[in-house]
Amino acid sequence: MQVRIWERLKPLLLAVVLGSLTTAAMAETAQETAVKKLIEPRLGDGVKVDAVAKTPYLGMFEVRVGKDIFYTDANAKYMFVGRILDAKSSRDYTKERMDEISKVKFSDLPLDLAMKSVKGNGKRVIAVFEDPNCGYCKKFRKTLQEVDNVTVYTFMYNILAPDSAVKSKNVWCSANRDKAWDDWMLNGKLPATAAASCATTPNDKVLALGQALGVSGTPTIIFADGSRIPGFIDAKALEDKFASVVSVAPVASSK
Known part of the structure; x- marks a missing residue:
């Protein structure tokens, strides 16, 4: 009996999980779009932001202009220009992203x-x-x-x-x-x-x-x-x- 109930519930639970993931992704995308709209006018005339992405570091957002990267908060109130390093391993996350962005086909x-x-x-x-x-x-x-x-x-x-x-x-x-x-x-x-x-x-x-x-x-x-x-x-x-x-x-x- 329990097996049958589980079999019936599996599709429903899967739908709930997928729905939650989709909702989270949409929320993150909306947040990134909002940050882009806030930060772009503050960079000066003619500066276009190519992409904004949420990072796992302190709630910061990565802002990419051409092949340059800097960071800002959710309200685009502060800007951080520099490298993000792992304090334990000294892994340079910013360099890794810069290397990825600068790759050539x-x-x-x-x-x-x-x-x-x-x-x-x-x-x-x-x-x-x-x-x-x-x-x-x-x-x-x-x-x-x-x-x-x-x-x-x-x-x-x-x-x-x-x-x-x-x-x-x-x-x-x-x-x-x-x-x-x-x-x-x-x-x-x-x-x-x-x-x-x-x-x-x-x-x-x-x-x-x-x-x-x-x-x-x-x-x-x-x-x-x-x-x-x-x-x-x-x-x-x-x-x-x-x-x-x-x-x-x-x-x-x-x-």
Whole structure:
């Protein structure tokens, strides 16, 4: 008898549980919408909030504007700009969210705008934004000399000096782009002046791409899983990062 009653009640109880979860989710969504409406006018003219999400930290709400994150309370009375850390483990929750937000879909990168070099089997794939006048980029080029079995797509991202675009154009117009780039970055040998017939370079498109991806400095390294590392890393750090990335086949070829 008890079994029969339970069988009859199960659908009803399931409906109650699902209804409660749905109600809670709707309430949270409404609260997030309310916070967005409150906080957006307080950020100044033209600032648009991309998303608001309830956090498990002290009743705070995460507010995302572009790739920036800050926190506020339910009444949007206070704003907290900084990192949320676990006091016991030092886990950086803000960094984890920033890394998640900044991920790139590697397959969407316009690799025809990049130079491609392959070492060994080329199974490990990265894209790098570099400026020809960037000292840390030159240092990272030396790191790449120590690493095998890698495919590198280099986007020449001209943001540091007026002549960066000129140097990049001369490299792009060289008969062997990879050699011309390495000659300059590793050995300080300037590429030859671009031929008059070389009218088209990807400079402007790469600049727009980097800006759209929020690349604010060079080098910026993007891995096959979409994660990125801004700035120089040595060979050991690069190998450690490769070990944490799911292996993928090399991406379609570009020039």
